[in-house]
Amino acid sequence: xxxxxxxxxxxxxxxxxxxxxxxxxxxxxxxxxxxxxxxxxxxxxxxxxxxxxxxxxxxxxxxxxxxxxxxxxxxxxxxxxxxxxxxxxxxxxxxxxxxxxxxxx
Amino acid sequence: xxxxxxxxxxxxxxxxxxxxxxxxxxxxxxxxxxxxxxxxxxxxxxxxxxxxxxxxxxxxxxxxxxxxxxxxxxxxxxxxxxxxxxxxxxxxxxxxxxxxxxxxxxxxxxxxxxxxxxxxxxxxxxxxxxxxxxxxxxxxxxxxxxxxxxxxxxxxxxxxxxxxxxxxxxxxxxxxxxxxxxxxx
Numbered sequence: 001x002x003x004x005x006x007x008x009x010x011x012x013x014x015x016x017x018x019x020x021x022x023x024x025x026x027x028x029x030x031x032x033x034x035x036x037x038x039x040x041x042x043x044x045x046x047x048x049x050x051x052x053x054x055x056x057x058x059x060x061x062x063x064x065x066x067x068x069x070x071x072x073x074x075x076x077x078x079x080x081x082x083x084x085x086x087x088x089x090x091x092x093x094x095x096x097x098x099x100x101x102x103x104x105x
Numbered sequence: 106x107x108x109x110x111x112x113x114x115x116x117x118x119x120x121x122x123x124x125x126x127x128x129x130x131x132x133x134x135x136x137x138x139x140x141x142x143x144x145x146x147x148x149x150x151x152x153x154x155x156x157x158x159x160x161x162x163x164x165x166x167x168x169x170x171x172x173x174x175x176x177x178x179x180x181x182x183x184x185x186x187x188x189x190x191x192x193x194x195x196x197x198x199x200x201x202x203x204x205x206x207x208x209x210x211x212x213x214x215x216x217x218x219x220x221x222x223x224x225x226x227x228x229x230x231x232x233x234x235x236x237x238x239x240x241x242x243x244x245x246x247x248x249x250x251x252x253x254x255x256x257x258x259x260x261x262x263x264x265x266x267x268x269x270x271x272x273x274x275x276x277x278x279x280x281x282x283x284x285x286x287x288x289x290x
Contacts (some may be wrong), residue, residue, distance in 0.1 A: 001142040003206025005225060006279075010249050011180050012226035015173035017233055021245030022172060024132060024238065 108171040114260060115163040125155050134179045141183040141199050142208050152185060153172030155179045180249070202251055208276040209283060217266040236275075243268070 088095065106125050114122035134155055155178045168174035187199050209239035229231045235243050254272070258265040 001213035003203040004210065005222065006206045006209055006229070007203055007248065008184065009222045009225035009229055011177055011184070013224065013230050013233060013245075013249070015168075015170040017241060017245055018171050018176050019228075020238070020251060021242045021249060022176065024242045026242055026257065026261050027239050028247070029261045029267065 111171060112163060112167060115160065116167075118270060123160060126156060126159065126175065127152075130175050133172070134175055134197070134198060136252075137176055137179045137184075137250055138183045140186075140253070141180070141202075147186055147190075148183075150184045153177060155183050158182070158201070167185070172212060205276065206248060209275070209279040228283060228286050232279055236278075240271070243271060247272055 106129065108129075111122055111125045114125060131152065134152045135148050138151040139145070142148055142151070155175055158178050159175055166174070179184070224272065233244070236244065243257065246257060247257045254268050258268045263270065
């Protein structure tokens with residue numbers, strides 16, 4: 001039989017390989033199905049947490065509409081104009097103040 | 106007891122050497138013989154013959170690894186027993202091992218010189234060196250110790266098909282290594 005010569009020759013391989021094989025435990029293998037299961041479980045957890053956060057409006061992107069003026073609003077929504085009321089040390093009738101508010105959504 | 110202490114007992118011609126050898130390596134040697142012969146009775150005889158041979162060869166031999174030395178004797182004796190009984194009875198396990206290893210034989214015998222067993226062992230030795238520890242242990246456990254695929258699969262917590270696939274790929278790699286040596290079998 002063809003394999004017999006290899007089988008017989010194997011008897012003479014180095015001592016250290018025989019020692020190693022008789023003492024060493026083989027590594028446990030994770031099958032493809034188990035890997036897939038692990039990835040799927042991870043995805044479920046991430047999606048679950050994401051959904052809960054989205055429902056509570058706690059995600060940093062795509063926030064709820066109509067939140068202008070909200071304390072936690074982004075800089076885009078903040079007001080950068082003068083702070084009213086303005087006051088003068090002396091009364092001056094030449095100075096007038098106009099307020100023009102533009103809502104640009 | 107440490108291996109070198111057991112070897113000292115052999116050198117002192119102290120019969121406790123056999124008892125200590127049996128306590129430390131009996132199970133391993135029995136499994137090597139049983140994996141190849143599939144017979145309790147034959148395996149026990151082979152293990153006893155191994156002790157006999159070790160007693161007669163140490164000294165003058167002084168093995169570096171007693172485990173490998175004894176294992177090699179058991180394997181050789183088991184192969185001889187198998188060859189002697191082959192005409193009377195088929196040993197399924199060893200037949201299977203030989204047929205699997207047949208995959209490693211290069212297809213074309215282009216060179217006339219036949220590789221002798223020692224040369225072949227050196228090539229296999231060199232090939233084993235290049236493998237990862239896990240692959241090497243797997244190959245040796247299957248083809249040196251003759252362990253069943255199911256048992257190996259159990260240890261690796263995987264399926265026998267998975268282990269068979271890994272073994273097939275290893276045999277193909279060995280075949281390639283033998284082809285590169287351009288020596289026929």
